[in-house]
Amino acid sequence: MVTGIITAAGLGTRSGLDGKFRKELLPIYDKIDNRLVLRPVIDVVYRRLREYGCEKIIIVLDPADRMSRLYVESNFENFEIVFQEEKRGFGNAVYIASQAAGSSDFVLNAGDGVISTSSYYEKICKSKSTNLNVFRVDHPEKYGNAVLDEVNKTVVEVVEKPQHPKSNFAIAALYFFKNDFVHFLDQHTIELTDSINNYIKAGNRVSYNIIDRSEWISIGRKEEYFKVLERSFINNNTEKS
Structure with a gap:
């Protein structure tokens, strides 16, 4: 069994929100029964994971986030909510969720981003080794950065927003x-990249998939949200599967 983990405990301050309404609830375009609809990005993530192999979903929320909790409890099935009581980073949120995942492999998806092509999630859920998804960018210093061994198809190193990518x-x-990745997480983990690097240094294989930049739909700064809507609209009108 593969468990799905969705992290949605951040305040989303870069998105221009007030902390009460979280960016995971902002809508993007998606398709249901071949109909184009708008629905919250966390809803799109949840349904992708459920459709393509995650029998159980663990969702990390801020205990003060009543709106997201209400939406999740009203619309989702077969899920468990865990809370990140203190804002201690993405890595800490993953650690909290991993404690509820037990001994299963897991797919981790931040609640504010999704790969546009829904069937791609089937490939992810059937991965044979720990796996990252990467895309080419013009300004890698603004992102978590992956150094690849393109001969052996492995990840060599990951760095969170490096000054010199x-x-x-x-x-x-x-x-x-x-x-086995859970052994490289603990309650003091802040950046997930640190745990991934330690996992690699211990001799574990981390593979990767290269996706097109346009495939990754992520809600970031408020100035770019209209571009997110536009891209999700275009992708859902051109997707073949």
């Missing part, structure tokens, strides 16, 4: 982790 590959916040 070693590659132009950014990391999408969609990962597949084998269950």
Whole structure:
């Protein structure tokens, strides 16, 4: 069994929100029964994971976030909510969720981003090794950065927003982790990249998929939200599967 983990405990201050309404609830375009609809990005993520192999979903929320909790409890099934009581980073949120995942492999997806092509999630859920999804960018210093061994098809190193990037590959916040990865997480983990690097240094294989930049739909700064809507609209009108 593969478990899905969705992290949605951040305040989303870069998105221009007030902390009461979280960016995971902002709508993007998607298709239901071949109909184009608008729905919250966390809803799109949840349904992708459920449709393509995650029998159980663990969702990390801020205990003060009543709106997201109400939406999740009203619309989702087969899920468990865990809370990040203190704002201690993405890595800490993943650690909290991993404690509820037990011994299963897990797909980790940040609640504010999704790969546009829905069927791509089937490939992710069937991964054989810990796996990252990366895309080429012009300004890698603004992203989590992945250094790749393109001969052996492995990830050599990951760095969170490096001042001097070693590659132009950014990391999408969609990962597949084998269950042994949990041994490299603890309650003091802040950046997930630190745990991934320690996992690699211990001799574990981390593979990667290169996706097109336009495939990764992520809600970031408020000035770019209209571009997110536009891209999700275009992608859903051109997607073949």
